[in-house]
Amino acid sequence: xxxxxxxxxxxxxxxxxxxxxxxxxxxxxxxxxxxxxxxxxxxxxxxxxxxxxxxxxxxxxxxxxxxxxxxxxxxxxxxxxxxxxxxxxxxxxxxxxxxxxxxxxxxxxxxxxxxxxxxxxxxxxxxxxxxxxxxxxxxxxxxxxxxxxxxxxxxxxxxxxxxxxxxxxxxxxxxxxxxxxxxxxxxxxxxxxxxxxxxxxxxxxxxxxxxxxxxxxxxxxxxxxxxxxxxxxxxxxxxxxxxxxxxxxxxxxxxxxxxxxxxxxxxxxxxxxxxxxxxxxxxxxxxxxxxxxxxxxxxxxxxxxxxxxxxxxxxxxxxxxxxxxxxxxxxxxxxxxxxxxxxxxxxxxxxxxxxxxxxxxxxxxxxxxxxxxxxxxxxxxxxxxxxxxxxxxxxxxxxxxxxxxxxxxxxxxxxxxxxxxxxxxxxxxxxxxxxxxxxxxxxxxxxxxxxxxxxxxxxxxxxxxxxxxxxxxxxxxxxxxxxxxxxxxxxxxxxxxxxxxxxxxxxxxxxxxxxxxxxxxxxxxxxxxxxxxxxxxxxx
Amino acid sequence: xxxxxxxxxxxxxxxxxxxxxxxxxxxxxxxxxxxxxxxxxxxxxxxxxxxxxxxxxxxxxxxxxxxxxxxxxxxxxxxxxxxxxxxxxxxxxxxxxxxxxxxxxxxxxxxxxxxxxxxxxxxxxxxxxxxxxxxxxxxxxxxxxxxxxxxxxxxxxxxxxxxxxxxxxxxxxxxxxxxxxxxxxxxxxxxxxxxxxxxxxxxxxxxxxxxxxxxxxxxxxxxxxxxxxxxxxxxxxxxxxxxxxxxxxxxxxxxxxxxxxxxxxxxxxxxxxxxxxxxxxxxxxxxxxxxxxxxxxxxxxxxxxxxxxxxxxxxxxxxxxxxxxxxxxxxxxxxxxxxxxxxxxxxx
Numbered sequence: 001x002x003x004x005x006x007x008x009x010x011x012x013x014x015x016x017x018x019x020x021x022x023x024x025x026x027x028x029x030x031x032x033x034x035x036x037x038x039x040x041x042x043x044x045x046x047x048x049x050x051x052x053x054x055x056x057x058x059x060x061x062x063x064x065x066x067x068x069x070x071x072x073x074x075x076x077x078x079x080x081x082x083x084x085x086x087x088x089x090x091x092x093x094x095x096x097x098x099x100x101x102x103x104x105x106x107x108x109x110x111x112x113x114x115x116x117x118x119x120x121x122x123x124x125x126x127x128x129x130x131x132x133x134x135x136x137x138x139x140x141x142x143x144x145x146x147x148x149x150x151x152x153x154x155x156x157x158x159x160x161x162x163x164x165x166x167x168x169x170x171x172x173x174x175x176x177x178x179x180x181x182x183x184x185x186x187x188x189x190x191x192x193x194x195x196x197x198x199x200x201x202x203x204x205x206x207x208x209x210x211x212x213x214x215x216x217x218x219x220x221x222x223x224x225x226x227x228x229x230x231x232x233x234x235x236x237x238x239x240x241x242x243x244x245x246x247x248x249x250x251x252x253x254x255x256x257x258x259x260x261x262x263x264x265x266x267x268x269x270x271x272x273x274x275x276x277x278x279x280x281x282x283x284x285x286x287x288x289x290x291x292x293x294x295x296x297x298x299x300x301x302x303x304x305x306x307x308x309x310x311x312x313x314x315x316x317x318x319x320x321x322x323x324x325x326x327x328x329x330x331x332x333x334x335x336x337x338x339x340x341x342x343x344x345x346x347x348x349x350x351x352x353x354x355x356x357x358x359x360x361x362x363x364x365x366x367x368x369x370x371x372x373x374x375x376x377x378x379x380x381x382x383x384x385x386x387x388x389x390x391x392x393x394x395x396x397x398x399x400x401x402x403x404x405x406x407x408x409x410x411x412x413x414x415x416x417x418x419x420x421x422x423x424x425x426x427x428x429x430x431x432x433x434x435x436x437x438x439x440x441x442x443x444x445x446x447x448x449x450x451x452x453x454x455x456x457x458x459x460x461x462x463x464x465x466x467x468x469x470x471x472x473x474x475x476x477x478x479x480x481x482x483x484x485x486x487x488x489x490x491x492x493x494x495x496x497x498x499x500x501x502x503x504x505x506x507x508x509x510x511x512x513x514x515x516x517x518x519x520x521x522x523x524x525x526x527x528x529x530x531x532x533x534x535x536x537x538x539x540x
Numbered sequence: 541x542x543x544x545x546x547x548x549x550x551x552x553x554x555x556x557x558x559x560x561x562x563x564x565x566x567x568x569x570x571x572x573x574x575x576x577x578x579x580x581x582x583x584x585x586x587x588x589x590x591x592x593x594x595x596x597x598x599x600x601x602x603x604x605x606x607x608x609x610x611x612x613x614x615x616x617x618x619x620x621x622x623x624x625x626x627x628x629x630x631x632x633x634x635x636x637x638x639x640x641x642x643x644x645x646x647x648x649x650x651x652x653x654x655x656x657x658x659x660x661x662x663x664x665x666x667x668x669x670x671x672x673x674x675x676x677x678x679x680x681x682x683x684x685x686x687x688x689x690x691x692x693x694x695x696x697x698x699x700x701x702x703x704x705x706x707x708x709x710x711x712x713x714x715x716x717x718x719x720x721x722x723x724x725x726x727x728x729x730x731x732x733x734x735x736x737x738x739x740x741x742x743x744x745x746x747x748x749x750x751x752x753x754x755x756x757x758x759x760x761x762x763x764x765x766x767x768x769x770x771x772x773x774x775x776x777x778x779x780x781x782x783x784x785x786x787x788x789x790x791x792x793x794x795x796x797x798x799x800x801x802x803x804x805x806x807x808x809x810x811x812x813x814x815x816x817x818x819x820x821x822x823x824x825x826x827x828x829x830x831x832x833x834x835x836x837x838x839x840x841x842x843x844x845x846x847x848x849x850x851x852x853x854x855x856x857x858x859x860x861x862x863x864x865x866x867x868x869x870x871x872x873x874x875x876x877x878x879x880x881x882x883x884x885x886x887x888x
Contacts, residue, residue: 054814062683118655118676362683367674370592370814377812384810388802396544396795429743432815435807436750436822439800440757446795447761453543454788476764479709480757486705487698487753491746494694496687499746506750 004530007523014515015410018417022047048420050097051113052427052501055375057368058113059121063358064106075106081351082108082358084344085129088240088312108358118365126358129312129351131264134237134256136306136319137205141231142255148229150192156225158193194220201252203306203319211242211249221253233258240314254315256308261298266291270349272342281334281342285349292328300325309348316348317341378431385435386412389442397449399539403524404445407516411441414512419505427501437509440484444517448473449540462538466525470518477518485510545790552786552834553779553842559835563728570731579734582741583677585691587684588632589654592675595625599666604629607665611657622813626674629658654678691745695726698749702756710763713844718759721837725755728828729821738817747818751825754800758793758833763841765789778845782838793830800826 024045053060065078072078083102090098099111115121137143197217198207209217220226221236230236239252270285287295299322306319320332334342389408393401415434419426426434452469460468485507492503529535583590601618604627608616617630631654655676662671679687699719706715729748733740765785773781804826808819 064682359680360678361680363676363678365673365676367672369594369672370674374812374814377810378815381806381809381811381815385803385806388806389799392795392798392802428814429746429818432807432811432818433750435803435811436800439803440754440796442799443757443792443796446792446799450789450792450795453791472768475768476761479760479764483702483705483756483760484753486701487749487756490694490698490701491749494690494697495742495746496690499742502743502746502750 004523004526007519007526011410011520011523014414018413021417021421022049022413024048048423049416050423050425051371051375052425052430052498053111053113053364053371054366054428054498055371055426055431056113057116057366057371058111059115059118060362060364061110061112061121061125061360062103062362063108063110063125064361066357066359077350079106079108081129081347084347084351085312086110086125088314089124089127107361114368116365116367118363122360122363126360128357129264131267131349131351132260132310133262134258134260134308134310135302136203136308137234137255137257138305140204142205142234142236143200145229145231146195146198147192149194149226152225152229153193153220153223156223158220158223194226198253199250205255205306206319207253207255208245208250209253211251214238214242214251214253217253237308237310237313237315240311240316252315252318254308254319256310256315260310261302261307262287262291262295264349266294267349270346272339272346274339274342275333281337281339283332283334283342283346283349285330285332285346287328287330289328295330296325296327309345311348311351317345374428375431378428378435382431382435382438386438389438393442393445397540399528400449400452400525403521403528404442404449404517406524407445407520408438408441410520411509411512411516412438414515415505415509418508418512422508424504424508425501426505427498429498430501430505433502433505434509437506437513441509441513441517443480444473444477444513445521447476448517448521452538452540456538456540462535463529465538466529470522470525474518477514481510481514543791544794545787548787548790549783550787550790551783553783553839556835556839559831559839563724563831563836567727567731570728570734573734574731577734577737579730580737580739582739582744583630583632583679583684584742585684585688585740586632587679587681588630589658589678590631590676591629591655591658591673592621593627593629593658593662593671594674595627595666596670598624601627603665604661607661608658610664611661613654613657613661616654616658626813631658687742691742694745694749695752698752699723702752706760710767711850713848713850714763714767714841717837717841717844718756718763720840721759721832722752722756724832724836725751725825725828728832729825732824732828733821736820738820741817743815743818744821747821747825750822751829754825755829755832758829759837761792762786762789762833762838766838766841778842782842786834786838793833797826797830 025048026045065072065075086100097113101109103109112121197213201208234255235258237254237256242249242251266288268286268288272283275282302322306321308319309316390405393404448469451473452465455465455468488503488506492500604618613631619628621628703715703719706718729751762785765788769781769785804819804823808823811819
C-alpha cells in the first residue's frame with residue numbers, strides 16, 4: 001500500500017505542477033493604447049500557451065541584405081545593423097509580441113502577430129535608417145515654456161490624469177480653474193498637467209517620464225495646441241529604451257534642436273573599442289570630407305553642449321557632451337560602461353551610416369479569421385478523434401480501457417503543460433501532431449494490455465500477469481518511442497517554423513505518453529487490484 | 541473479453557510474392573504519374589506567391605481565370621479551397637517571372653507585383669471590397685532551394701539515425717531490414733502523393749517523416765517479439781518465428797492502427813483544408829507502414845539472414861521451403877525444394 005501511496009504522490013505533484021503551469025498568469029504584453037494609439041506595456045492575464053502565427057494570424061517576414069546592386073562585404077554586420085533599425089521601429093506596429101531575430105548569419109526574421117497589412121509592415125521595415133546628431137536644448141527654453149504649455153493644455157480642457165499627489169490637487173481645483181481663468185496667480189501655483197509628469201533629468205533638455213505614463217505624455221506633446229507653444233527650433237524626441245532609476249522604470253524625453261548638425265549620410269565608419277590607457281569604452285567614428293567640414297564648424301560652436309544621437313526619431317543612449325572641435329574623426333567616450341554598450345552604439349551609428357536595403361525573401365501573411373478557423377477545425381478534429389479512441393479503448397478493453405482513458409486525460413494535461421512550461425509555440429501542424437499523438441499515446445497501453453492478456457492465457461495469476469505484462473511490454477515501448485522521438489528530433493533540427501511546432505508537440509507528446517501510459521496506468525492497476533483482492537477475472 | 545485475432549496463425553510470409561507484386565504495382569502506377577505529371581511542389585519549394593481569397597459571393601472559376609490572364613498572370617493556378625467562395629491562386633516563380641533574369645534580384649519585386657496584379661484582377665472580376673485576402677505567402681527562389689535541401693537532408697538524416705539506433709538496439713541485419721521497409725514506405729508514400737496530386741509542402745514532408753517513424757515503430761514491435769521468440773523457442777526456425785511473432789503482435793497492430801486511423805481520419809474529415817494534405821499522407825502512411833512491417837521487413841530479414849547468416853539465422857538457408865507441422869504455421873507445404881527445416885537446431 002505504501003508503494004501505491006508514493007506513486008500517487010508523484011502523480012499528484014505532476015498534476016499540480018501541470019495545472020499551475022497552465023493557470024492564467026500575468027504576462028507582460030505590448031498593447032496598443034485605445035486612446036492614444038501608442039504601444040505600451042501592460043500585463044494581461046491569460047493561459048500561457050503561445051499560438052503560432054498560423055493560428056492567431058499575422059505576418060512573417062524573412063529578410064536579407066540586398067546584394068543585387070553589388071555585393072555587401074560583411075552581410076552578418078549589415079544584418080545586425082538592420083536588426084537594430086527594425087527593433088527601433090517595431091513600436092509602429094500594433095503588435096503584442098513582436099519577434100525580431102537573426103537566423104543563421106545573414107537573415108533577419110520578423111514576426112508580427114495580429115498585424116493585418118503586409119504592405120505597411122514591409123514599408124516600415126524596408127525604409128532605410130535615418131541617423132542624425134542634434135544638440136539638446138542647452139538654454140532650457142523648453143523648461144521655460146512649460147508653464148505656457150500647461151496653460152494651453154488647461155485651456156483645451158485637458159485634466160491631469162496622473163496619479164501623483166500634485167496632479168490630484170490639480171484635479172481637485174480643476175473645476176475652479178476654468179471659472180477663475182483670469183486669476184493667473186492662482187493658476188501659476190497649480191502644478192501643470194504636463195509638468196507634473198516630467199522630471200528634470202541630469203542633462204539640460206533631458207526629462208524623465210514614468211514608463212507607464214509615456215504614452216500619455218506622448219499624446220500630450222503631439223497635440224497641435226501644445227506643438228504651437230513649444231519654442232521655435234525645438235522638438236521633443238523620446239529615448240529608445242526605458243531606463244530604471246531605483247525601482248522604477250523611466251523613459252527619457254529630450255528637447256533637442258530641430259536642425260540636425262549632421263546626418264548619417266556623412267558617416268563613414270564607426271567602431272567600438274576599449275581605450276588601453278584609461279580602460280574606458282570608446283566609440284570612434286569617421287566622417288566624409290563634406291561631413292567633416294560641417295561637423296567641425298558645428299562642434300566648434302557647441303563645445304560643452306550635449307549631442308543627441310537620434311536613429312529613426314529615437315534618441316539612442318544618453319547624449320554625450322562635445323569636448324572640443326571635431327573634424328573627420330571623432331570619438332564618443334562612454335566612461336566605465338561595458339564594452340557591449342559601446343558596440344551597441346557603434347552599431348547604431350553604422351546602421352544609420354550605410355543604408356543597406358533589405359529584400360524580402362519570404363513572406364507569409366495569415367488572416368486572423370483563417371487562424372481562428374484553423375483552431376476551430378483542429379479542436380473539432382481533436383475532440384472527435386479522442387472520442388473515437390475512448391470508444392475503441394473502453395469497448396475493447398472494458399475496465400482496463402477505462403483506466404487507459406483516465407490516463408489519456410492526464411496525457412493531454414501533461415502535453416499542454418509541457419508546451420506552456422518550455423514556452424513552445426503551438427502551430428497548426430502542432431495541433432495536428434497533438435491529435436495524432438493521442439492515437440499513438442494509447443499504443444503503449446495496447447502493448448501492455450495485450451501482453452497482460454497473453455500472460456493470463458499462459459495461466460499466470462492476475463497479479464503476476466499484470467506485473468509481467470508491464471515488464472515484458474517495456475522493451476517494445478521504449479524502442480518504438482525512441483525511434484519516433486529520433487525522427488521528431490531530426491524534424492525539429494532541420495525544419496522551420498510550423499514543422500518545428502509539429503516536432504515539438506510530438507516530442508512532448510511522447511514524453512507525456514510514457515509517463516501517463518506506463519506510470520499512471522500501472523498505479524491505477526495496482527489500486528484496482530488492491531481494492532478487489534478476490535477478483536478472479538480481469539476486465540481487460 | 542473481446543479478443544480479435546487471438547491465437548491467429550496466418551502464414552504471412554507465404555504471401556510475400558503477392559505482397560511484393562502489389563506494392564510493386566502501386567509503385568509502378570506512382571512512377572507513371574510521377575513521370576507524366578511530376579510532383580505538385582508547393583511554393584515553399586519552387587518559390588512564388590500564393591494568395592488565398594474569400595469572396596463574398598460565388599464567382600465562376602473561368603471569370604477569375606480570364607481576369608488573371610488580363611493582368612498578365614497566365615501561368616497562375618486557381619483552385620477552390622474548401623468552400624466554393626474560397627480560392628487559392630498560386631503563381632510559381634518560373635511562371636510569374638516570365639523572363640529568365642537573375643532570380644534573386646527579381647524575387648522580391650515579383651512577389652509584390654503578383655500581389656498587386658491579383659488585387660487588380662479581383663477588383664475587375666469580383667469588384668473591390670467584395671473579397672478579402674486571408675492568406676498570402678511568397679517565397680524567393682533562394683529559400684525554396686534551401687528548403688528542398690533541408691527536406692532531403694531530413695529524410696537522409698532520419699535514415700542514418702534509424703540505422704544506427706537499430707544497429708545498437710538489435711543488430712545490423714534487423715536494422716537493414718527495417719530501413720528497407722522504411723525506404724519502401726517513403727517510395728510508396730511518394731507514389732501516393734503523386735497519384736493523389738497532393739501539394740508537397742514542408743508539412744507534407746513532415747508527414748512523410750512521421751510515417752517513417754510510425755512504420756519503424758511497427759517494425760520494431762514485431763522485431764522485438766522476434767528477438768524474444770528466438771530466445772524462447774530454440775527449436776523453431778526463423779521462418780516460423782517470424783510468422784509466430786507477426787501473429788502474436790496482430791491484436792496489438794489492429795488495435796493501435798484502429799485508434800491511430802480514428803485520429804487521422806478525423807483530421808482528414810474535420811481538420812480543415814490547410815491540414816488536409818498532411819492528413820491524407822498520414823492516413824495512407826499508416827496502411828503502408830503496417831503493410832511494410834509485415835510483408836517487407838520480415839521477408840527482407842529472412843533474405844538477409846539467408847545471404848549473410850547471423851547467429852539467429854536458424855533455417856534461413858532453407859528459406860523458400862516449408863516446415864511440415866510446426867504449431868504456429870498452418871500453411872500447406874509449397875515451394876520447389878523441401879529439405880526438412882525442422883531438424884532441431886543446436887541451441888546456441
